[in-house]
Structure formats: C-alpha cells, structure tokens
Amino acid sequence: MKPKHVVWACVPVLGFFAAPFLPFVNGPHLWFGLPSVLVWAVLWTVGTTVALYAVERSADHADDAEHADDADPKTATRAEEAAR
Amino acid sequence: MNTSMVITVLGMVAIAALGISGRRRPSKQLGEWTVGHRNFSAATSWFLQAGEFFTTFSFLGLAGLAFGGGVSATYAIGYLAISLVTMYWIGPRTWRLGRDHGYLTQADFFAHRFGSPLLGKVVAVVGAVFLLPYLQLQITGLGLIVQLATGSHAGANLSMVLATVLTVGFVLWSGIRGIARVAYLKDALMVLALLVLLVAVPISVSGSLGHLFHTLQHTHPQLLTLHPPGYDATWFTTSMLISALGSGLNTMPHLWPPVLSARSGKALRSNYIWLPLYQVALGIPVIVGLAGVLALAPGTSSKSVLLTMAAHSLPGWVVGLIAVAAAGAAMVPSAAIVMGISTLVSHNLVPARSERARLTANHLTVVAASGAALVLGLTRPDLLTNLLLLTYGGLAQLAPATVAALARRNRLGATPALLGIVTGVACLTWLTFGSVDIGTWDPGLVSLAPNLAVTGIATLVLGTRRDSTGARAETAAPEAAVPASELG
Numbered sequence: 001m002k003p004k005h006v007v008w009a010c011v012p013v014l015g016f017f018a019a020p021f022l023p024f025v026n027g028p029h030l031w032f033g034l035p036s037v038l039v040w041a042v043l044w045t046v047g048t049t050v051a052l053y054a055v056e057r058s059a060d061h062a063d064d065a066e067h068a069d070d071a072d073p074k075t076a077t078r079a080e081e082a083a084r
Numbered sequence: 085m086n087t088s089m090v091i092t093v094l095g096m097v098a099i100a101a102l103g104i105s106g107r108r109r110p111s112k113q114l115g116e117w118t119v120g121h122r123n124f125s126a127a128t129s130w131f132l133q134a135g136e137f138f139t140t141f142s143f144l145g146l147a148g149l150a151f152g153g154g155v156s157a158t159y160a161i162g163y164l165a166i167s168l169v170t171m172y173w174i175g176p177r178t179w180r181l182g183r184d185h186g187y188l189t190q191a192d193f194f195a196h197r198f199g200s201p202l203l204g205k206v207v208a209v210v211g212a213v214f215l216l217p218y219l220q221l222q223i224t225g226l227g228l229i230v231q232l233a234t235g236s237h238a239g240a241n242l243s244m245v246l247a248t249v250l251t252v253g254f255v256l257w258s259g260i261r262g263i264a265r266v267a268y269l270k271d272a273l274m275v276l277a278l279l280v281l282l283v284a285v286p287i288s289v290s291g292s293l294g295h296l297f298h299t300l301q302h303t304h305p306q307l308l309t310l311h312p313p314g315y316d317a318t319w320f321t322t323s324m325l326i327s328a329l330g331s332g333l334n335t336m337p338h339l340w341p342p343v344l345s346a347r348s349g350k351a352l353r354s355n356y357i358w359l360p361l362y363q364v365a366l367g368i369p370v371i372v373g374l375a376g377v378l379a380l381a382p383g384t385s386s387k388s389v390l391l392t393m394a395a396h397s398l399p400g401w402v403v404g405l406i407a408v409a410a411a412g413a414a415m416v417p418s419a420a421i422v423m424g425i426s427t428l429v430s431h432n433l434v435p436a437r438s439e440r441a442r443l444t445a446n447h448l449t450v451v452a453a454s455g456a457a458l459v460l461g462l463t464r465p466d467l468l469t470n471l472l473l474l475t476y477g478g479l480a481q482l483a484p485a486t487v488a489a490l491a492r493r494n495r496l497g498a499t500p501a502l503l504g505i506v507t508g509v510a511c512l513t514w515l516t517f518g519s520v521d522i523g524t525w526d527p528g529l530v531s532l533a534p535n536l537a538v539t540g541i542a543t544l545v546l547g548t549r550r551d552s553t554g555a556r557a558e559t560a561a562p563e564a565a566v567p568a569s570e571l572g
Contacts, residue, residue: 001173009169016162016324020310020317028305033294035308035374037155041162042367048165048360052172056357063180064350 005055012051015044088404089234095273095408096247099266099415103254106265114442117259118188118427119345126351128264132342132420133355134362135267137164138274139417140225142369143410147393148386150373153315154307157370163327165360170332172356176349177490178334187344189424190337191432194482197489200498207482208432210509211337212425214475219421220457223248224465225387226414232391233407241462247415248458255419256447260341263419270412277409278368280402281394288397289375296375304377319524326529330480333487337479338417338424418454426450474512477528481508481535500542508535 019040020026029036111117124132141160149157178193187193190211195204226247231240254262286293297308306312310320334340346352369390376389379396394406430436430446484504488496508531514520515527522530 009172013166013169016166017321019158019162020320026310026317028301028308030297030301030308033297034371035155035297035300037308037310038158038367038370041158042364045161045165045360045364048169049357052169052357052360055172056353061350061353063176064348 001055001059005059008051008055012044012047015047016041086234086236087400088407089230089236089239091401091404092230092233092243092407092411093246095405096243096250096411096415099269099408099412100250100254102269103251103262103266103419104257106254106262107258108261111259111443113439114427114431114446115186115188117443117446118423118431119182119341120260122183122345123347124264124345124351125347126354129342129346129351130355130359131267131271132260132264132345133339134271134359135263135416136339136342136420137359137363138271138365138413140222140229140410140414142274142366143390143413144225144228144387146366146369147373147376147390148388149315150370151376151380151384151386151389152312153319154304154309154312154374154377155370156310156312156315156320157373158367159320159324159327161363161366161370163324163331164363164366166324166328167332168356168359170328171334172353174332174334174490175343175352175356178340178343179346179349179352182340182344187340188431189427190334190340190482191428193340193489194485194501195432197494198485198496198498198501200502203498203502204432206502206505208428210478210482210505212428212433214478215336215338215421215425216453216457218475219418219425219453220461220465222414222418222421223457224461226411226418227461228387229391229407229410229414232388232395233403233410243411244458244461247411248418248454251415251418251422252450252454255422256450260345260423263416263423266412266419267416270409270416273405273409273412275365277406278365280398280406281372281390282368284397285372285375285393289379289393293371296371296378299378300374307374307377314524316524319526322524322526322529326477326480326526326532329483329532330476330528333483335479335482335486336424337428338421341420341423341427422450422454425453429453474509474516477512477516477526477531478509480528481505481512481531483532484536484539496539497543497546499546500539503542504535504539507538508532511535 018025019037025036025040027036031039146157146160149160181187181193181197185192185196187196189208191204191208194207195201198204223244227240227244230243231237234240254266258265286296290296290299301308310317330336334343343352372390372393376384376393380389380392384392391403391407391410394403398406426446426449429449430442434442434445436442436445482505485496485501488494488501511534512527512531515522515530
C-alpha cells in the first residue's frame with residue numbers, strides 16, 4: 001500500500017466534509033430535482049466505491065499471498081483450542 | 085386484530101423461523117456460536133455487515149432527523165461511507181489478528197494487544213453497559229413501529245414481547261449463522277419497502293418527487309441547506325466526524341463478530357468497496373422525512389414520521405409489509421447486540437471451568453440481557469435513555485487506543501490507554517448531563533481532546549511500552565501465539 005492509495009481514498013472523505021463550505025452545494029438548490037446536499041452526498045458515496053475500487057486494483061496486497069490459507073479456518077481453530 | 089397486525093406478527097414469526105433454520109449442528113463451543121468457523125463467504129459477511137448498518141435508526145431516526153433538521157440528516161450517509169474507507173484497511177487487519185490469536189470479542193483484542201487482562205475487562209464492562217440501552221432502543225423501536233402500523237398500543241407491547249422471545253430463541257439456537265440468514269431476508273424486505281416509499285410518498289404528498297422539492301424550496305428553503313437551527317454546519321461536521329471515527333474504528337463491540345467470522349481479509353475488502361452503493365438507500369428515509377414537512381403538523385413526533393407517512397400513502401397490507409421490514413431492522417441488530425453483550429460477559433468477565441460452563445453462562449446472559457431490556461422497555465422506557473446518550477460518544481473514546489493497538493508494534497501502554505478512556509467517558513458524562521454549553525459541537529468529539537491529552541501526558545510520565553506483547557505475539561507462529569482469552 002503506497003501513499004498515493006491513501007490519497008485516493010481520502011478524496012471522497014474530503015468531499016463529504018467540504019459540503020457545508022461550498023456555497024454551490026450548501027444552499028436551497030435543486031440538482032436533477034433533488035436537494036443539492038443530498039445529491040452531493042450520494043455522488044461521494046458512489047465516489048467512495050470508485051476510490052476504493054481503484055485502490056484495490058492497483059495496490060499490492062501482500063497479506064493475501066502470505067495468507068493463502070485464508071479459506072482454511074484451521075489456523076483460527078488451533079488458536080481457539082489453545083485459548084481453551 | 086387488523087390486517088397490518090396479522091401481517092406484522094406473521095412476518096416476525098417468519099423472520100425467527102428463518103433464523104432457527106440457520107443452525108447446522110449444535111454449537112459446543114462459544115467460538116463456533118459467535119464467529120462460526122471463520123469461513124463466512126463474502127456474500128454472508130456482506131449481509132451481516134449491512135444488517136448492522138440498517139437498524140431502526142434507518143427507518144425511524146433518519147426520517148425524523150430530516151423532518152426536523154432537513155438535509156443535515158445526510159451526515160449519516162457521509163459517516164457510513166467514510167467508515168467503510170477506514171474499515172477497508174482496519175477490517176482485514178482486525179480479522180487477521182483475530183484469526184491468528186483466536187479473538188472472539190473486542191475485549192480480546194485490547195487484552196492481547198496491550199498485554200493487559202485488566203484493560204480487556206474494563207473494555208468488556210464498558211461495552212456491555214453501553215450496549216444494553218442500545219438493545220432496549222431496538223426493542224422499544226420495534227414496539228413503536230407496530231403501534232404506528234397497527235394503531236394498537238396493546239399490540240405494540242405484545243409485539244415487543246413476541247419479538248424479544250423470538251430473537252432470543254433463534255440467537256440461542258443458531259448463533260451468528262442464524263443472524264446471517266435472517267439478515268438476507270431483512271435486507272431484501274428493507275430495500276423493497278424503501279423503494280415502495282420512494283414512489284408512493286412523494287406522489288401522495290405533491291404528485292411527484294420533483295414537485296415535492298420545488299414546493300419545499302419555496303416554503304422551507306432552510307431545510308435544503310446545512311443551516312437549520314440546531315443542525316448547522318458545525319453539528320453536521322462534528323457529528324459526521326465522531327460517528328465516522330467510532331464506526332470506522334469498529335468501536336461498537338457487537339460489530340466485531342461480522343468481521344471475525346469472515347473467510348478472508350480479501351472478502352472483507354471486497355465488501356467495503358461495494359457497501360457504500362448499498363448505503364445510497366439511506367437517502368430514501370431522508371426524502372420521506374422532508375416530504376413529512378409538507379404533510380404533517382410541525383409538532384409531530386419525529387420518530388413517527390416515516391410510518392405515519394407510509395400510513396397516509398399506502399393501503400393497510402402494504403403498511404404491514406413495511407412494518408415487517410422495519411421489525412426485521414430491529415430484530416437483526418437486537419440479535420447482534422445481545423450476542424455482543426453475552427460474549428463479552430461470558431468470555432471476558434465470568435470465569436468458567438469448562439467450555440460447556442462458558443456456553444451455559446453465555447446463553448444465560450442472552451436471556452438475562454434481553455429480559456432486562458424488554459422489562460425496562462415496557463415499564464421504564466426512559467430509564468436508559470440518558471445512558472443511550474453516552475453510547476455512541478462513549479464507545480468512540482476507545483478510538484485512540486484502537487489506533488495504537490492496530491499498529492504493527494503497539495507503543496501505547498495499557499495504563500495511559502486506560503486513563504485516556506476513563507477521562508474521555510468522564511468528560512462526555514459531564515458535558516452530557518452537566519448542562520455545559522458547547523453549542524452544536526458533538527460532545528463525544530469534544531471529549532476526545534482530554535482523552536488524547538491524558539493519554540499523551542501519561543505516556544510521557546510512564547514512558548512508552550518496551551515489552552510489547554502484542555507485537556511479539558504477532559510475529560510468532562499462530563500455534564505459539566499467546567491465546568487472547570488467557571490474557572482477557
């Protein structure tokens with residue numbers, strides 16, 4: 001995971017927090033017949049999926065390879081048995 | 085008994101029957117009952133996690149918030165999406181730690197990562213205490229849903245009892261597998277109900293969705309901005325931030341089993357990518373609440389807005405179906421919450437000689453916690469209301485310690501973490517009940533400041549951790565790892 005991936009993921013977060021400070025959003029406006037603040041929130045919700053999808057596609061998930069036995073719950077079972 | 089009541093009762097029984105059918109074989113171990121075999125598919129994990137996002141708040145609270153505060157209610161859409169951004173990284177990390185060290189609860193994580201059984205027990209107590217009013221909220225919310233849908237107060241009380249008994253039944257019988265199965269049905273019903281409301285309510289109020297908002301633009305323009313009294317930009321920003329911190333760092337104990345039970349970190353990541361699209365549905369209760377501004381008297385109870393609007397717009401049998409969906413939105417979170425409470429008590433607080441005794445203690449706690457929440461909901465519905473004010477902000481005080489403990493090497497000591505948590509909760513209590521004027525700032529967020537300050541000062545005085553049990557155990561082979569429950 002590189003810094004650029006964190007930046008991509010932060011874009012929608014900034015979009016949500018920017019809403020109160022953008023006059024073209026935070027006003028009694030209608031976009032497509034709906035309140036601009038509501039449309040803005042929905043757009044950035046979709047933007048969250050786009051950003052995370054981009055991160056997923058380009059980031060190297062070393063843990064996935066390290067834990068190739070992800071589908072095998074035996075490791076956890078052993079830990080739970082040890083706990084008992 | 086009218087049509088709506090019959091449909092509602094039958095729906096609740098069907099939900100519980102589905103939950104009961106989720107059991108594969110009797111659980112002889114608490115781990116199997118709580119997190120399955122940690123092999124839930126991405127689809128099952130999806131519905132478990134989505135089920136926790138859509139609660140009675142989605143049906144009753146959000147529409148009520150929009151009715152009083154206009155589009156400020158969209159803070160909920162924002163914080164849930166933001167929380168999924170942080171969970172994209174934290175969820176798989178938590179899952180991996182849980183798998184390698186056998187975590188069953190959030191308290192296991194704290195006890196292990198801080199090498200402190202005391203901290204684990206404190207986190208377990210805080211979690212169980214703060215979850216009880218949240219459980220009661222779901223039960224009383226269900227009663228309100230039935231009352232509004234059927235017009236019967238006696239029927240509402242009966243439904244609260246019935247739903248609690250049914251929920252306890254399928255939770256004890258099937259554990260997390262039952263909750264997962266019910267979550268499928270609940271989400272399908274909920275999405276259907278919301279789509280019906282999206283079409284029917286605007287048509288009945290003003291002819292169309294577009295006309296509805298054009299009317300609002302002229303009659304109540306302030307509700308289309310983030311400036312209405314009491315719900316201004318400060319409220320919006322601070323509420324979104326503290327909710328995103330609490331939810332995004334998984335500070336609610338009952339949200340841990342859905343993460344720990346997943347098959348893989350990759351499955352969790354996949355869900356966090358796509359779950360935001362699912363949350364777009366939360367815009368519908370906001371629209372219904374805004375429609376209520378034009379259709380209902382200003383003094384209408386905020387909690388009753390959505391179902392009152394449904395009753396105005398739809399025939400009785402459809403209202404009954406919507407009430408079933410809303411009842412599901414209460415029963416599924418109730419099941420998860422009571423599971424959260426019982427595992428914290430039986431796994432982290434009550435000493436047990438054998439696994440059988442632990443499971444018995446767990447099941448007794450399920451019955452006791454549900455019974456207490458039901459009795460209080462029926463007889464003293466306001467008794468825990470004050471405590472509920474502390475639930476979200478109080479559990480968010482675990483956020484700084486959670487961040488430190490998720491690091492590869494936890495340098496925060498248990499004592500500074502504990503002092504920070506206690507300070508944060510104490511400050512929140514003072515701000516909430518001491519009539520302290522902090523404007524529209526969220527008290528939970530304000531309380532994070534002294535929490536962080538005390539944590540920092542205590543760390544300077546006591547020094548950082550030198551013997552990091554968590555870091556050492558993490559690098560060891562799973563078989564050699566320190567079992568979390570031995571620490572907790």
